[in-house]
Amino acid sequence: MTTTTRTVEADQIRTRLDELTVIDVRSPGEYAGGHLPGAMNIPLDRLKHALPSLKEAASRGELLIVCQSGNRSRNACAQLAAEGIPTLDLVGGTSGWASRGNALDRPAGGPVRVPWAMDRQVRLAAGSLVLLGLLLGVLVHPLFQLLSAGVAGGLVFSALTNTCGMAAMLGKLPYNRATSCGVDLSATLNRLNNGGK
Numbered sequence: 452m453t454t455t456t457r458t459v460e461a462d463q464i465r466t467r468l469d470e471l472t473v474i475d476v477r478s479p480g481e482y483a484g485g486h487l488p489g490a491m492n493i494p495l496d497r498l499k500h501a502l503p504s505l506k507e508a509a510s511r512g513e514l515l516i517v518c519q520s521g522n523r524s525r526n527a528c529a530q531l532a533a534e535g536i537p538t539l540d541l542v543g544g545t546s547g548w549a550s551r552g553n554a555l556d557r558p559a560g561g562p563v564r565v566p567w568a569m570d571r572q573v574r575l576a577a578g579s580l581v582l583l584g585l586l587l588g589v590l591v592h593p594l595f596q597l598l599s600a601g602v603a604g605g606l607v608f609s610a611l612t613n614t615c616g617m618a619a620m621l622g623k624l625p626y627n628r629a630t631s632c633g634v635d636l637s638a639t640l641n642r643l644n645n646g647g648k
Contacts, residue, residue, distance in 0.1 A: 456528040456538045461548045464515060464541070471515040471539070472508045472643070476527045478622045481568055485555030487517055487541075487548055491639045495523050496619055498530055504643045509536045511646060517541045517548070519568050526613060572621045577602050 464471065473490040475482050482492040493501045495518075508514060514536065518524040521544045528538045541548065549555055567575075584598030609615045 456532050456540050458540045458542050459515070460542050461551045461553060464539070465553060468515075471513050472511075473515045473517060474505070474527075475545070476516060476518050476523050477545070478569055481519060483557060484568075485549070485557055486545060487515075488554060488556045490517065490556070491643055493639060493643075494622065495527055496622060498527055501640060501643070502531075502534055502536075504640045505531065506534070506536055508643050508646075509538075513537070513539055515539045515541060518544045519570065520544045520546050522570075522613070569618050569621065573615060573617050576617055576621060577606060 468488060473487050475486045475490040475492050476495040476498065477486075477492070478494055479492055482490070486492070493505075498505075505514065514531070516524040516527050516531070516538050518527070521540070521542060524540050524544060528540045531538050543550070545555065580602045581599045584595050584600075584602070587595035588599070605616065609617070
């Protein structure tokens with residue numbers, strides 16, 4: 452059973468944000484850096500774990516799925532649609548929301564210094580690995596250039612499949628995990644099961 456996803460602009464939902472159940476699928480570190488008011492954090496890699504709670508929430512009202520720019524939320528909406536869960540996808544994500552002058556909330560007790568957005572972390576890691584492979588290929592042995600080729604292949608695969616293995620690995624680093632960001636998935640699921648309260 453598949454269900455469709457509708458895309459919405461920030462201006463369309465600004466006045467009715469309190470009527471929606473807002474799910475932010477970014478890493479806990481990114482979420483702690485600022486999220487839509489009332490948003491609950493369920494990272495994309497934990498979405499399957501939250502399916503029963505999300506189905507229940509969708510039966511009570513509309514789910515709005517957000518991320519930083521719209522790529523991960525599109526992926527999340529596709530996963531939820533395949534499970535028969537209708538969703539709204541915010542065009543431009545949290546960045547688009549904030550660029551229109553809308554406020555962002557931060558969790559109480561969250562870190563003073565929040566990690567970079569995941570796409571920025573991926574660009575840094577991929578670029579560093581490519582440069583390292585090229586440098587080692589020149590200074591040590593030409594076979595080290597295979598590291599650069601492997602990263603390039605991974606980026607092509609990522610684009611073709613609209614997935615990102617590097618982001619999944621980076622999301623597991625301590626500064627991106629919930630325990631360091633004041634975000635608790637169990638508490639989020641309890642809140643979701645209790646109508647978002």
